[in-house]
Amino acid sequence: MTLGIAFAAIVLFVGTAGTVMPTIMRAWRGLAEGPDVILANALLLNIALILLGWHRYKALNGQLDAHKQSEQEARRLAELDDLTGCLNRRSFSEKLAGMLGERKGGESAVAVIAIDLDNFKQVNDLNGHAAGDSVLTEIARRVLTQLPDQAVLARLGGDEFVCALPYAAHAADRVELLATRMIEQVAKPVPHDGNSIDITVSLGLASSLNLDDQPTDNPAHDLMHKADIAMYHAKKQGKNRFYWFEAPMENELRFRNELEAGIRRGIEKGEFVPYYEQQIDLDSGELVGFEMLARWNSPEMGLVGPDIFIPIAEEIGVIAEMSEHLIEQAFADASEWDSALTLSVNISPVQMRDPWFAQKILKLLVKHRFPAHRLEIEITETCLHENIGMVRSMITSLRNQGVKVSLDDFGTGYASLSQLKSLPFDRLKIDRSFISELRGEEQNTKLVEAIVSMSDGLKMPITAEGIEDEDILAALKKWGQMKGQGYHYGRPEPADKVLERLQTKGRLATVSEGDIAEVVGEADNDTARKKDGGSRAV
Known part of the structure; x- marks a missing residue:
């Protein structure tokens, strides 16, 4: 439109100039009078229209070009990832x-x-x-x-x-x-x-x-x-x-998604429960404690072992919530045992990335009035390679309050002697893969013997996992005092079966004021005495 107006002004200018300009030229030479004022003003107006129209035309063209460039850039950004320049x-x-x-x-x-x-x-x-x-x-x-x-x-x-x-x-x-x-x-x-x-x-x-x-x-x-x-x-x-x-992969993924959804529902509904495996003093044969193991009472799949759901719970970020619920239940269960019996709890490497982990454990001890000296936290060698400074701080915090810390599955990871010396562990647990193959395997025998000798040098007691028969038990006894656990002493049991076992052995608890006073962080023992009402038999 602006170009049309400018073009029309040019046509008018040509027509008007053809009449006015000769008159102006003759007037300059003194051969004629000046041009008609109206025609002269019309000529000037045409010139002004031409200049304004052309300027406006150029301005609009510039705006259109900028708009086109903006549209192209918006289209490019809508199609590409702004960080890498790849498609979206x-x-x-x-x-x-x-x-x-x-x-x-x-x-x-x-x-x-x-x-x-x-x-x-x-x-x-x-x-x-x-x-x-x-x-x-x-x-x-x-x-x-x-x-x-x-x-x-x-x-x-x-x-x-x-x-x-x-x-x-x-x-x-x-x-x-x-x-x-x-x-x-x-x-x-x-x-x-x-x-x-x-x-x-x-x-x-x-x-x-x-x-x-x-x-x-x-x-x-x-x-x-x-x-x-x-x-x-x-x-x-x-x-x-x-x-x-491959087609079977899709079925596996669908099953995996169902497991994830089931785990989340199971945590909300309390379907994850603690089972307990006996820990025995190998010299005396006496029961000294239990290791808490997680089980899933799934309405659809029945009793599910931890090897199925623990890795998934770690990946989807619910392992801490699950573990805390299990530990709380374990504290409640273990409060009914003989106070000489210890409780061992496995901790996921994912939980060890939480800088507040030690404080959460201590808070649970206070909440359930569970004596810290009866609790043993088990961590794996994997934790030592993620953030050893944080791990050292957590271990120190727990041990300062009386909690014992052991290195679980020793021999399967990459723990170095310097780490074992610098980190204040209370105990080493030899992995069951070494223990269960002691029957006549000279190489494994020498490896276990080396681990035992190293623990003696570091003054760290040992727990042997995976004791399945008398032959393995006899092989372990020759290396001195240690704790052991495995199917030779019975499979993991739910809390009610443990109580039946302890009742038979006369190992149920008697909770006294003295026990309550030992709870970590208990600030007000008088309140605890009033609430407990003195000594009571459980």
Whole structure:
């Protein structure tokens, strides 16, 4: 419109100037009178309209160009991940749908590779989010350098990436070779602020050939889902590897999801209960305590062992809540035992990452008036490699209040002699994998003997797990005084069975004022006496 107005002003200018300008020229030469005032003003007005129209036209053009650039930038940002420059989930789905639509019969296929960084949370926790962003950017760059020209890469969020590429249906080995190269390239250290950050990836591969037998309404979404399932399978199998999708994996994942939901419901409904395994003094054969073991009374699956639900509870972040409920119940159960009997409790490495863990344990002791000297916390060697300074602080806090701390499953991890000397452990527990194979195995015999000799040098008593028969018991007795536990003395039992056993042995508790006074952090013993009413038989 502004260009039209300017053009019309130019036409009028030409018409008016053709009349006015000759008159002006003759007037300058003195050959005629000046031009008509109205026509002269019209000429000047035309000139002003031309200048204003042209200026406005240029301004509007500039605004339109800026608007187009803004739209293009908004479209780019809507399609790309702002950190890595990769596609985002929405734009990747569209690209993948297009690639699937371009397939030519059964000769060509599309592979989707789901990529997830292993233990990326620890990178953020230990090095900060700036380091995490640096790692994500570098990993994206490394993956892009390995992809062929026809491939596309997207960041779905967090540390999850996905790529898609066409390939010849008979050449799946090419995709496997690409996955292998990705794993190798990503595994190289990532430099950041003078430090070196190590990272690995787990990959899940899925082919559009998996969709041929089961046509779906959204093939792109289904193919990404299958690649995700394969990736989770790779993580389950040890991480830093890849797997092709297979149908049974989907059933496993569905079962896993059901387990997760069941665990969450079970915690709310109190389905997790403590069982107790006897601990025996090997010299005297006397019962000296119990180790608390978790069991799940699932309405659907029956009694489930900890090897099934503990790893999942750790992964989904509910292990601390579950453990605290079990410990509270164990304190209530153990308060009915002979006060000479100890209670051992296993602690997950995940719980040891909580800086308030020791305070939570001490608070539970006070809440349930359970004497600290009867409690033994068991931690595994894995805890020593995550944050040894925090572990040392927690162990010290607990021991200062009278709680004993033992190193569980000794021999299966990487605890060093210097760590054993510097950390104030009260006891070592030899893993059952060594103990249960003592029957005639000279190599294992020498290994257990070495552990016993080392514990003697460190002045740490020993508990042997996995005593299953008289032969193992006899082999252990020759190494001196120690505690033992295992199926030779009976399987873990629920609280009511333990009470029956203790009643038979005359080992039920007599709680006195003196016992209450020993509770860690008990600030007001007078209140405890009034509440307890003196000595009472339980």
